[in-house]
Amino acid sequence: EVQLLESGGGLVQPGGSLRLSCAASGFTFSTSAMSWVRQAPGKGLEWVSAISATGGSTYYADSMKGRFTISRDNSKNTLYLQMSSLRADDTAVYYCALPGSGYPIKPLDYWGQGTLVTVSS
């Protein structure tokens, strides 16, 4: 059974940094692309970033480029999202998601339960 467990969310001040993690199990992580998607409170879904299976290719939403960095450790079956220069409008639940096809820019078949990031002073 595919399991995606996000962690690392919490309260951070504007301008601060935070690293989210997503522990994956139940599938071959090292051959799977992964994505992050966020959802602000009461709002819709916003794709954040994706990474290829090897980590050699990364993709970002324009509003996150330069502030967020996606990475992975295939030896630990873990996906990361390093977030910096955080703003109030980055407040959201951040979901880790798995495309079923193995490629980065594809439908997201499996989702974690999300971790809440709150940016506030």
Add this chain to the structure above:
Amino acid sequence: EIVLTQSPGTLSLSPGERATLSCRASQSVSSNDLAWYQQKPGQAPRLLIYGASSRVTGIPDRFSGSGSGTDFTLTISRLEPEDFAVYYCQQYGKSPLTFGPGTKVDIK
């Protein structure tokens, strides 16, 4: 980036009725790379449809997708109580992936 617009914003229907949800793209979606997701309160989204019209395994056949180019539709033939939720379309033909703003299907 491809901007997706969904209509209506809210659809108020009764169980047993037919729901028709629209998703329009600002430019043609290549290879009909359009997906639909369902999200219930407090839950992660669930993929329903990919490739504009292919149902994910395990999704009831009352859910169907259609369309091509810039205009896509999700149809729920007969609403069941568990279908009242928010539905999002997503294009994955071109990076960045983008989602529509969602259509809420609520009980009339």
